[in-house]
Amino acid sequence: MSADRQDLTTFRTDRPEGAALPSVGEVLAERAVRLGDPEVLVGGAALQAPVRWVHVSDSDRVAPLLDGGELLLSTAAAWSGDSAALRALADSLADVGVAGVVVELGNRFSVMPPAFVAACRERGLALIVLHREVKFVALTEAVHRRIIAGQLEALQERQRLHELFTGLSLRGAPADTVVHETARVLGAPVVLEALDREVVAADTRDLSVAELLAGWAARSRAGVGLTAVPVEARGERWGTLATLDAPAHPAGTMTVLQLAATALAFSRLADGPGAWTALAARELVSAVAGGQHTGVDDVAARLESAGLPLRGRVLGVWVAERADAAAVAAALAVCNEIDGLHARGAVHDGAGVFVLSSAEPVPTAALARVASVLPAGLAVGAPAANVPELLASVRAARLLAARLQPGELRRVDDRPLTRLVTELGADHRLQEHSERMLAPLIRHDDATGGDLVRVLRAVVAHPGNRTAAAAASHLSRSVFYQRIALISDLLGADLDDGETLAGLHLALLAAAR
Structure with a gap:
């Protein structure tokens, strides 16, 4: 048969990603297939295999002519009836990555030989028999038409995404905007992490922050359930963009992530190395000081994903009024010199707010060094052993900060009336x-x-x-x-x-x- 001719070229056609291809199960729903009264002998997960093309052959030596991803249609006219030969045929088809096998009964076999069925089941190769004669040309045309339509949709979607992410790059969109757009396109949670696996930006979609970010570093290392691409340019890698359990996308999940990663790389080059750190800090400070969270678990996940450990640590919040981004950066530089202290800071509502985790209470001398680089006094919130205590300390620190003079350093614990007003809340x-x-x-x-x-x-x-x-x-x-x-x-x-x-x-x- 012409379908069995030897292909002498070494070139492969470009393969569309699986999202643009119908699965074996979807092919079975085609009217041209249903006319043959199909019966699935080996199905389950095997029916999810994507079909790249349809190949018609009755030869039992067809495997070397295949390239993987084909749905093989056959009447089995030239197949051997020997059990060992049938098992070898099934193995050869599975080895080249055939998507599935459809055999029309009645020409060679009235029922499918058990040896071939068993071998397909062992190899996870979809096997379908047709109980009625069908026109293979009609079936092939129907499937190929669907494949080509999927490829066209994928190309159109890739063009649309290229325009989307190029536009974000040209407008200088920050990293969190790119992450949000990526999550919207994929309909799944997306996380941008730095090389140390600290979360820079995330869009949780239908998950809570705690569900997505709790234990993020361990989940990222394991990579289970994640699809990820590096964010890099000019031979330097800065982080990873990952999505969690994303549904199939017409352009392909990897394509979406790669386009987004390119936009993130342009953003990083334009904004400089401190942009990601500042973005992550703003998100954290907004949650802690601005109440932009859904509860204790939310804040705990944010703290740990930002590199602020909780277990066995002293948590705290510091506030300095009228501190701009430069002053906050200067204060953080001093914090980096203090042993055992992990600090994140950002400008929030006109004040510099610092959230920290330390091995021990920060000594007064170290606090004074931080206060010395700030334009206003530094209010030190009460030390907290857990997240609820940390959140409760924020209001008192802000109240105290509003009353301090430049260079002044005060602890909330030393201001009993401030604490009283905070604890009375909205009474x-x-x-x-x-x-x-x-x-x-x-x-x-x-x-x-x-x-x-x-x-x-x-x-x-x-x-x-x-x-x-x-x-x-x-x-x-x-x-x-x-x-x-x-x-x-x-x-x-x-x-x-x-x-x-x-x-x-x-x-x-x-x-x-």
């Missing part, structure tokens, strides 16, 4: 106390553009030291004392009375929340 009685005590001053400042509330903050921050309070208010002593007198008159209170001062301090802290 309406605290808010009512604040509004009742400060209302006269707020009305005055609103009406005159005054600064009485600011002056009162300086007074409670420096009790018993009016010189320091005046300096903190940036007022001359004479003007400062005029403000003090006006505050006392408006409130009808003695600012030298300890209980009154404590009440006002509490009101100011509550108002700053």
Whole structure:
């Protein structure tokens, strides 16, 4: 038969990826196949094999003419009836990677020989018999038409994806945007990790953060269930882009990842080596300090995937108001010099926020070195032994940071009123106390553009030291004392009375929340 002619060329045709090819099971659903009354003798997982082409042959020496991925159609007219020969035939077909075998009964065999069936089952080779005669040419045309349509769809989809990711590169899209687009295209979770397996950016899709990122480093090393490609350029590798259990995509999952990895490489080259680190830190700080998380497990997974270990560690949060990205970077450089300290920091809501994990509480001398490179004072949250304690310490640290002067270093543990206000949270009685005590001053400042509330903050921050309070208010002593007198008159209170001062301090802290 012409289908059996010797192919003398050594060239192979380009093979589309499996996503563009029908499986053996899908081919069986074609009308041209169903007309033959097909019966699956060996199926299961074997029916998932992709069909690259259809080959028609009755020879039992067809295997050397095949290239893998073909669905073999045969009447078995030239097959031997010997069991050993049939097993050898099944082995030869499986060895070259045939997708499956379809045999039309009635010409050579009325039933399929058990030896051939058993051999196909042992090798996981799909075997289907047709109980009625069909036109092989019609069946071949139907399958080839489907294959070509799939290839065309794959080419069109690849072109669309090429335009998508090229556009992201030309617009200078950051890495997290590329990751989100990749996850959208694949309909599956996508993770970008650095070489040390710390997560740079992730899109969880339908999974929770904890489900995707918990134990990420171990999962990445194992590679089970992951499809991954390197992110690299100019001979340098920076990380890996991986997807988890992605469904079949017309262009092929690997093609999508490779195009995305190229866009990420361009982004990395344009933004510099610090871009990924800064991005990961922003995501973490937003979760911890901004409440952008779904719970303790979410935050725990984020911390560990960012390289901040939890078990047996002291967790903490530091806050410095008015710290820009450069100041945060300078502070992190100092943190890197402190033994046993892992720190991540970013600008959040106008403040530099640092999340850390350390082997031991950080010594005061080391904290002072960090504070010395920041434009405002450094507020040190209460040490935390677990994630709930860490999250609870954030508000107190932010409250304290708002009241510090440049170069000043304070621990929340040393500020009992700040901790009290934080622990009371949204208690309406605290808010009512604040509004009742400060209302006269707020009305005055609103009406005159005054600064009485600011002056009162300086007074409670420096009790018993009016010189320091005046300096903190940036007022001359004479003007400062005029403000003090006006505050006392408006409130009808003695600012030298300890209980009154404590009440006002509490009101100011509550108002700053």
